Amino acid sequence: MGGLSKKLFQIKNLTEEKSTNRLLVDSGNLLFKRKIVAKGINQERLTAATILDVYTDIGYDAVAVGPHDLAGGLTLLQESKASGFPWLSANIVGKNGQLLFKSIIKKQIQGRNIAITAVSNAPERAIPGVEMQSWEEVLPSILKQITTEHSDIFIILLSSLNNSENRKIAQIFPEISLLITADSRQGNVSPTLVNKSLLIQTERQGKSQGLLQISLGNSRQWGQDSQKILADLQNKLGSLNWQLQRLLKKSKSTGFTEKYAATITRLENEKEALTTEITEMKQQVLEEQLDGTAKDTFTYRFLPLKKNMPNDQPTEERLKKLNNDIRVLNKKKKETNKPIGQAAVIRLPQSLIGSNTCSSCHELQGDFWKTTQHGTAYDTLVKKQKHLDLECLPCHMTIDVPGGKFESLITESLLSFPEALQSVGCETCHGNGQKHLQDPEHFKLVRTPGINICLTCHTDAHDDNFQYQPKLEKIACPAG
Ligand code: HEC
Ligand code: HEC
Ligand code: HEC
Ligand code: HEC
Incomplete structure (x- = not known):
């Protein structure tokens, strides 16, 4: 983790000005170092959630699901996918052969079409609910799907397969222009032309990054300038x-x-x-x-993460918080001496978009909300070092409570909720916002939340003096 904030510093410095014509991609094995990670709340999972937050903020365009990312099971991946994390895999499927992640991510950069897809090798231990298809099985149809729309599209494959398989792929599928690989047995690999594809890799665990500058010609062929x-x-x-x-x-x-x-x-x-x-x-x-x-041309640099490089401050803050969380967790474990967390059904924040996004259009209400106790309900827990306590989180976060009953809710997943869903956010009262965001005029939200919504949290045990009308007035967002 030590390199993470240096890495972020480097990325921000390199791409700040021209973020519209850059792609940030990762070939996977981002979250865990181990092949299998225990259930419940533990250091590994807290760390993985922090990595996801950091990658989300910097705006990665595509991240392949590698076998190590599956080490903690599907839940964390699906939750982060639901809140918009760009996971990508063409060959990780469910029990019925259905795709579990996006298989193609398309981008346009300066008017040029780019498609990214990903294949991974299988995790060493079977993961419940996960089947792997071979690249031989999936690549032909995926590539056909990509090229029927635009025959000259620039195709990038993110691959955690081993080197010999990657070379085979390059031989069989010349339409792939760029293979970004993550073969753990290899370190940095400078750009190598295999048949018509360029193969490239940076060493694992973020010791360096690769900066590939590509100038696209109009024949999909690598050449000299x-x-x-x-x-x-x-x-x-x-x-x-x-x-x-x-x-x-x-x-x-x-x-x-x-x-x-x-x-x-x-x-x-x-x-x-x-x-x-x-x-x-x-x-x-x-x-x-x-x-x-004109042919496609490139220049390439490996950028080592040097010890004396500055750190990205927001990331440093996150890591500090993570360390603190881990300390609290270990202390708690010692005290109770029993595993924390329950097994269970997990509610995904699928159609929740978070208060920040609402406030981008409803600035006035957003500013008001921040001044209410709902806006700081999560901070209240942090101050008391109770933000890892599954008994407290449900009422101090933004969640979609099925039927307004907490009994059916599995609280473990709350720990990996994105920051935007911390505290009692807009969607608690106005309802899930995904559709409203896309088309506010047709998908209206609840205007005035009814008493039942309040009573989910304002229970006798936590608020023995709940009166709807006067309390509603206190928190009612201003008009305008
Ligand atoms: C892309 C901009 C945008 C975003 C993001 C957005 N809204 Fe809206 N919202 C609107 C517009 C525009 C209207 C007015 C629609 C109309 O009355 O036709 C509206 C209306 C509303 C209303 C009033 C409904 C009524 O019946 O008077 C509420 C409440 C509301 N939004 C809440 C939210 C919440 C909560 C979120 C986040 C989950 C959100 N909005 C996100 C644009 C947005
Ligand atoms: C069932 C929902 C619920 C749960 C669970 C819950 N809270 Fe709360 N909490 C509330 C409500 C509602 C209020 C506001 C009470 C009021 O209006 O007086 C509140 C208020 C508080 C406040 C007072 C804030 C202030 O400054 O006045 C603290 C501190 C707090 N909660 C901490 C916790 C902790 C710690 C836990 C876990 C042990 C927890 N809560 C669990 C619903 C809940
Ligand atoms: C605890 C419940 C609650 C929360 C949380 C909440 N609101 Fe409201 N909101 C209300 C109430 C109550 C009203 C007033 C409804 C009425 O006029 O009858 C309202 C009104 C609104 C309106 C309509 C304003 C108008 O034009 O009359 C918008 C838009 C809105 N809220 C957006 C938001 C946004 C954005 C957030 C989060 C940043 C948010 N609300 C958080 C309860 C809430
Ligand atoms: C998801 C749980 C949740 C829901 C739903 C909820 N609240 Fe709260 N509310 C809280 C918590 C937690 C606090 C205390 C936050 C803190 O200070 O950390 C709080 C605080 C308040 C406060 C300030 C403390 C007080 O009692 O004066 C008011 C007012 C309030 N809520 C009104 C409402 C109303 C009205 C509704 C329904 C429209 C509602 N809340 C729905 C969790 C909730």
Whole structure:
């Protein structure tokens, strides 16, 4: 985890200005180091939830589900998927063969079409509810699906398969332009052309990152940048000319013509060859401009995460909070000496979008809400170091309580809820906002929450003096 905030610092610095034409992708094995992670609340799961938060904030475009990501079971992955995390896999399916994650993510960058897909190898232990299909089975149809819409689309495959399989894929599917791999037995792999695909990998656990700058031509073929080659050749000719002039002058002024003759002849031959090369390259540049067959070109750098690099402050804060959470958890474990958390059904925050998103359109109500106790209900728990207590979280968070009864709710998953669902948010009173967000005029939310909603939390045990009307007035959002 130590490298995480340096990594974030680096990403922000590299991409802040041009975030519209960059893609941030990861080939997977992000969450866990172990092959299997215990149920319940534990250090590993708290850490994984923090990693997800950090990756969500920086705005990753696609993250492949690797076998280690499955080590904690499906729940965490499905919850983060439901709140918008860009998990991607074309070959991880459920018991009935249905896809569990998105299989293709499409992007447009500067008007060019890009598709990202992902395949992974199987986890070493079976995961309940998860089946794996082989890449041989899924890739043909996925690639067909991608290319029928745009034949010249730039295709990226994220793969946690091993190197020999990746090479096989490159041989069989030349339509894949770029394979970003995560073979744990290999470290950094510089861009390597295999058949028509470029293979690339950065070493695992974030010791370095890879920055690949691609300039897309219009034929899906990797090639050299002929403009740049031409410029290099012209520079070379320049310095050759200068050398020649100097020697000719010397030979004339000293009179030792024989001494210099051989070198001069050699340089003159070189000059002639270079001139021919330049003429040809000029021709090529011209042709490329005329028929528009420029190739895709790239430059590449590995960016090591150096010890003395600054940290990203928001990430540092998160890690501090994580460390504190882990401390509290361990203390609690010692006290009770029994496992925390219950097994069970999990409610996903599927159609909840979080108060921040609501406030982006309803600024006035958002500002008001922050001043109410509902807006700080989670902080109240943090102050008392009770924010990991499953008995407290349900009423101090934004959740979709089935039938208003907490009994049927499995609270363990609340720990991995996104920050935006902490505290008693807008959707507690106005209802789930997913559809309203997409089309506010057609999908209206509840305007005035009824007493039953309040009573879910304002129970006798927690509020022995609940009167609907006066309390409603206290928290009613302003009009406008
Ligand atoms: C994309 C902007 C947008 C977002 C995001 C948004 N709303 Fe709205 N909301 C609107 C608009 C526009 C209206 C007015 C619709 C109308 O009356 O036709 C509205 C109306 C409302 C109303 C009044 C309904 C009524 O009957 O008078 C409530 C309450 C409301 N929104 C709550 C929310 C909540 C809670 C969220 C977050 C879950 C949210 N909104 C997110 C745009 C948005
Ligand atoms: C069934 C819902 C529910 C549960 C569970 C719950 N609370 Fe609350 N809590 C409330 C409500 C409602 C209030 C507001 C009470 C009022 O209006 O007087 C409240 C208020 C509080 C306050 C007072 C805030 C203030 O500054 O006045 C604290 C502190 C608090 N809760 C902590 C906890 C802790 C710690 C737990 C777990 C042991 C917990 N709550 C569990 C519903 C709940
Ligand atoms: C504890 C319940 C509760 C919470 C939480 C809550 N609201 Fe409200 N909201 C109300 C009540 C009550 C009204 C007033 C309804 C009425 O006029 O009858 C209201 C009114 C509104 C309206 C309509 C305002 C108008 O034009 O008259 C909007 C929009 C709204 N809320 C948005 C939000 C947003 C956004 C959030 C979160 C940032 C939020 N609400 C959080 C209870 C809540
Ligand atoms: C998801 C649980 C939940 C729901 C639903 C809920 N509240 Fe609360 N409410 C709380 C908690 C928790 C607090 C205390 C927060 C704190 O201070 O940390 C609180 C505090 C309040 C307070 C301030 C303390 C007080 O008693 O004066 C008012 C007023 C209030 N709620 C009114 C309402 C009303 C009205 C509704 C229904 C429209 C409602 N709440 C629905 C959890 C809830």
